[in-house]
Amino acid sequence: MSKLPPDRAEGVFVDFKPAYTPAQAVVEANRCLFCYDAPCIKACPTSIDIPQFIRKIATGNVEGSARTIFDSNILGMSCARVCPVEVLCVGDCVYNEMGVPPIQIGKLQRYSTDAAYEAGWTFYEAGESTGKSVAVVGAGPAGLAVAHRLRRFGHAVTIYDKRSVVGGLNTTGVAPYKMKADRSVDEVEWVLGIGGIDLKLGVSVPGDVSWAELEDQHDAVFLGFGLGPDSVLDAPGADLDGIEGAVAFIERFKLGGVDLSSIRNAVVIGGGNTAIDAVRELVGLGVQNVKMIYRGTESRMSGYAHEWKAAKQEGVRVVWQAQPVAYQGEGHVTAVTCVRMDDAKQPIPGSEHDIAADLVLLAVGQAKLGELVAGLDGVETQWGRIVTDDDGATGRAGVWAGGDCRNGGKEVVNGVAEGRDAAEAIHAYLTGGA
């Protein structure tokens, strides 16, 4: 498995939500009401038995607590850090109804899962070999979840990923004040500890291995290849230096070094969570002036309110209701020309103005990769997403899909849930069940 360089630019960040000490964890755990049919469980895409794992922290059964988490979510360690708990489990804690601070479920989950990792508890063993083999395309959260669960059933698993690093967006795309790349890689190694998962990195499908070869060599296929490159804004000057996709930029500084010492004015175009991550990251990397440009109003941005609140507190500025129409500069970008937008997101004629920028990050979406499956008859796509049934089965027998390539780009926890559930369906398929 490829090792990450130690001098990565993300190293300057500290945890936005620091780890609990044992004393803090026990105090918080004892606040949990142990709700029945708890709203926090229903809010979790992987349905972790949250009250149960928290009660186990309170009784000193941290090992059991971690097991409860991993039973539902094998990537519980990274989900504890990267889940938007404010809009999932924590957001639905009944204490909110009482005007009392909700239980810090993410931090408690981090406490138990980190303890498991540090202690080397792995909990699960591979099942007795079934002689069946499954190909998993993509070593991201969905692919890892499907692979681990399939190994518990005893099926052989080969994961193919075109990258040289494992973990998918969990490694390359998570804001470093939530989780750094090395923690994701550590987690992958922990997951692979179940044994019998053959990792083929730097191998693209279809490309280095064709769909036909893949289906020939395996009894089932799981597609978890995520999303494609950043979308671009087609405007004059778009080929100037200093204009880059936000996802590509984030990957660059998470996996290596970036030199931003010459950057005076950075702008991020977009209003979603990637845009908010990018502006917070630029501030954290030391850029003096960081602006977000969004074509709508604050109330209409698609990024999470809690993330945006944190960005504002960190000194990010924003230009609302503006749309880039051209980039200025000779060789390297120096400004973005924008028009103002009205409340219906329509440009206001004559409102063009320049915003100084020597770095422009585009966070206006990522390409869907539906075309990759063009060679697989029966696998249908809609708006670039792979169409499946509830368990992730595509229209082609023996082929499942999950994660961003299926859901269009959701959270890590959604990828884990889809991978896990697909594994159950693949197991049933391989063993002649339903």
Add this chain to the structure above:
Amino acid sequence: MADLTSNTAGIISPNPFWLASAPPANSGDQVQRAFDAGWGGAVWKTLGTPIQNVSSRFGAIRWRGNNGVGFNNIELITDRPLEVNFREIYETKKKYPKHAIIASLMVETREEWREMIKRSEDAGADGLELNFGCPHGMCERGMGSAVGQEPKVNERITSWAKEFANIPVLVKLTPNVGDILPHGLAAQAGGADGVSLINTIKSIIGVDLDNLVPQPVVGNQSTNGGYCGAAVRPIALHMVAALSRDPRFQIPISGIGGITNWRDAAEFIALGSSSVQVCTEVMLRGYRIVEDMIEGLEQYLASQGMSRLDQLVGAAVPRYTEWGHLDLNYESIAKINADACIGCQLCMVACHDGAHQCIHPNPDGTRVPVIDESECVGCNLCQIVCPVPDCISMVEVDNGYTPATWNQHVSDGATLRPKKGAH
């Protein structure tokens, strides 16, 4: 993983966790759901001539924001028809043959005992528990604790039960006595195969100050009830240990009283219980608490290098002794971890007002108190009030004195170290 199989006087269950005879074990539907959740056994809600209950029935202590630290009830034995109860025992046992079902019984005459025991055995019960413990309502009718408080009556009725029964008989003891030992020995003398204790403690849980009526309120009156819940655990632990350590007492114990989690259970087992029974925490949080109890106990046994539950049964009993056998020359003092201290100074006020005035303000002006070790008697109070785990530790001091007990001092003149904190 350690084997939790439990054997209490021949009553075998897959783990030592039983529902106590109480509302959570009132019906077949409940007991079956409890077994599904992982409970190893259930002592059915006491069977006798069905009664009529009052409304309301329960009360609880609310203490520093927690509901139910102590709990009280004035509910009586089963109010459901006996034939329904016995049919449900039969159905449940048939569906869960490996789980233990113990019929708790409370009747008056010899003939009634004979009939109830026969019906329990016919229903498939694995054992019987004679309810000689209930301290409210039933005792006023000459049953429950009225039996348990009279060793001769206890022994006589136990011997009837043994005469009629072909399955193990446990006697459930009342804590509403000065010394538990004669009552445990009376059950043993009557032939009991084991005892279970404690039943609830006679109590008034509180008073409605708006209407000046004790609680739980029944119209404009109330009555004394049975106290239970986490707060009674120390009383129960002592009574279990008092029986366990007496060489005359030789029969198994099923421990009851304030058990809320695996740690509590392990403590009862270490003091001699072969199984444990739980009611209040289930009433407060549901059957699902057993998952952590099983897992935590398995892990604890493994951490102790034990592979079977019976290795823990009574393991702490030899280290429970009389005061006169304690080493008076053993010395410990408190140490504060300044890095962990949050400056609440609860230790200081506790020591000054409630102990031996040896924790003082820090002369350097910080809020980390200092301990005068020459005065510290090692009482534990500061550690008890400290809100930060592991901030205050009690550390053994090597004072150069050889161990000496009070008994040795009195009989042999053994040298005692100088007293601390006695001015």
